[in-house]
Amino acid sequence: MDSRQIQQVRHFNRVVTQRIGALEESYLRRGRPLGEARLIFEAGAHGADVRALRSKLGLDSGYLSRLLRSLEAQGLILVDKQIGDGRLRRVSLTPKGQAEFAAYEGLSDELAQSILAPLEAAQRDRLVDAMAEVERLIRVAAVDVRIEAPGSEDARWCLDEYFHELTERFESGFDPTKSNPARDDEMAPPAGVFIVARLDGCPAGCCALKFGDKTTGEIKRMWTASSARGRGIARKMLQTLEAIARDAGLTALRLETNRTLKEAQALYRSEGYREVAPFNDEPYAHHWFAKDL
Amino acid sequence: MDSRQIQQVRHFNRVVTQRIGALEESYLRRGRPLGEARLIFEAGAHGADVRALRSKLGLDSGYLSRLLRSLEAQGLILVDKQIGDGRLRRVSLTPKGQAEFAAYEGLSDELAQSILAPLEAAQRDRLVDAMAEVERLIRVAAVDVRIEAPGSEDARWCLDEYFHELTERFESGFDPTKSNPARDDEMAPPAGVFIVARLDGCPAGCCALKFGDKTTGEIKRMWTASSARGRGIARKMLQTLEAIARDAGLTALRLETNRTLKEAQALYRSEGYREVAPFNDEPYAHHWFAKDL
DNA sequence: TCCATTCTCTGACTTTAGTCAGATATCTCT
């Protein structure tokens, strides 16, 4: 990472956040404190419960409560008990609140137009493309890869999606009971680890490592959500697991995969895995790979 | 401008400003109120006068004064009379303030690194390029084209640069006394207008229109700063003058140019100007153009 | 010289944002 790149990023931070920040100030205030405006915006068209708002906006519960009282007094929101759990409160916009929300929506559009309007068509296209690229990569930079229990809610969700995808993609379909199993306890300490990758807090991929015979580990359950592909998330998970394997004293990793999973094979090859003779009898596998750490 | 583009811009505004804003919060605070931190940052290595700080940061004079008192009490800045104008105060950093400033610099670098570090080299390159593009175009979108007296300080500066450039670029050099003149009063109401384009407040180009014989106007002194080329500034100035000409009831515009100014000729052609027979005896001209409005 | 203007400063405010320690109601688990 050279210093020219760092300077460019700093420059971008200054110029772009300042300009857009200033525009947001002037467009989105509508004579209301920012906290209240954000709250209306987040409660949005469908409403939300107070707990969700608190965690999304990162506010103190006392503070949030007061903001809600204020919006209630202005006749913009209704707060009533959540059916099901009587501790939770549900926030919804009154018709007047909906109107406010619509006004914010309109102003956000205007703000975006005020950026695009002075440009020529070709410049607009380039700006929009470049913004999409920056946004995409900023999100990628914030990918959070974390060790997690294979039984956790998000891990379960990933595995379900993974199996579902295999069923779709394998020519012969996929029946977990016919495949070599990887039980939860094999993917959790001390026998192994399970990692989940998250994009903006939403699970976007998973992967597991079984420590195996203490010299050779096995990679299992490598999966990336289709909505999050092409961002290097699988590579990042693989590299994370390799680092964990090295720390655990393993000297090699191996894995098997199905011939329909072309992108996975390309990843393994580019990360230095070599195809080897079958080392197990997994019925759904067509390729076996290994790498020395 | 389609709504998909507007949505992309809005999305960018949300995701990117939020993420970078949050990072700046966590990196740049150093246990100090944001206002004070910004002030140290702006006063910077070379110091600044209070008026410049006030307009740059957009602060109330009373508020700014209080911030300065606070930083002074912390031993971070010195405030003394400006030599020349005794009403102005000059702010400069003490050695302790310089150290604070350096710390902010270091943290800004760290912040930038924290964005780049999780990415692969190729992704980093793409992010930096896309950021440069966004920054460039956001600046372009904020180009400010304004009618101005040809005698104003910035107009003078533009014209000096313009003549200097002609001297460099014309094969025969350029001597203003041998060229057909355009006097200041011909480029100001009621005889004409002079416009200056600014990028972030700095003059980046100029252009003049002489109303001429009330049906046909003349474009003169079209110039863009070399540091600001390739951003459509000249085109924007030209379009601005055409709009003014139309409003003034003119039905045609014409201009002459030198053969070495290839990019200007390309601009005129692409904006619908056709080459015509010489309509004056400007000794430095090789091409004459005209356009019906 | 004098008068309007410019620039900075001070005092007296308000609003916004945020924290913290309980109080109260409700839920979950045993």
Added chain:
DNA sequence: AGAGATATCTGACTAAAGTCAGAGAATGGA
């Protein structure tokens, strides 16, 4: 039914940010 956890609310704070009216010094131009 009771213990402990969870979710929200209230009261009592503080800090930061910002506004407004005017005072006082310096300047620029008539």
